[in-house]
Amino acid sequence: MATNELKNQIRRFRFENSEMTQQQLADKTGVTRQTILAIEQGKYAPSLPLAFRIAQTFGVPIEAVFQYEDESAKNTRQTDGGQASDKNS
């Protein structure tokens, strides 16, 4: 079973944007502070509209804030890369 990981840079962007508090970000994006906290900690995957609103608040593209990492795909790539390098050698 694939294990998916949605990483985010919200904390970094908050501090880069004049140390914005979680409550300020929550007010700007129309959610509660608890939701921002859950997203930051990776406990909750936001909907696409909310992810876009967060990115717009920081003035950056969505992929700068959220990164998707599929662990199984990553492992497959690593295995394939290993086999390819074995063949080359």
Added chain:
Amino acid sequence: MNRTQKIALLCIVIMLLSLAVLAYMVIQIAVLKKLPEGYVGRFGPLIILFAAMFLFLVWICKRQSPREVNEDERDKLIENRAAMAALVSVLIVLPAVSVMPRLILGEDVCIPAWSLPLINFVALPIIMIVYSTAILIQFGRRCKDGNK
């Protein structure tokens, strides 16, 4: 603690207090066969219940920020899951409550027909407690699956 969590906590406390008041009344009327003397004995538990409700309502109305929203997408997702848990609990609680008179009063006792619908009033607080507890548990645990 956001508004949804506060309401869930309020619901648990009020429902537990309601069950306690109900048990107090049943013991007074059915077991001791007399009403308590004085206003404090008769209305004290109800006054405590209403005072608790008032204090909780004041607490709920207090906001963390003037622009704070009442509810967002995560709250709705959590409420939907809690509603499913409450629905499942109906299937367990209602039959369980239905056999309570037999367990409490015995097999050969007759009860008036009008008392049967009252059984639902015992099931309702239990189901509400399940719903509110499910909300509070979900706020405390990891839920990575978004809108699934």
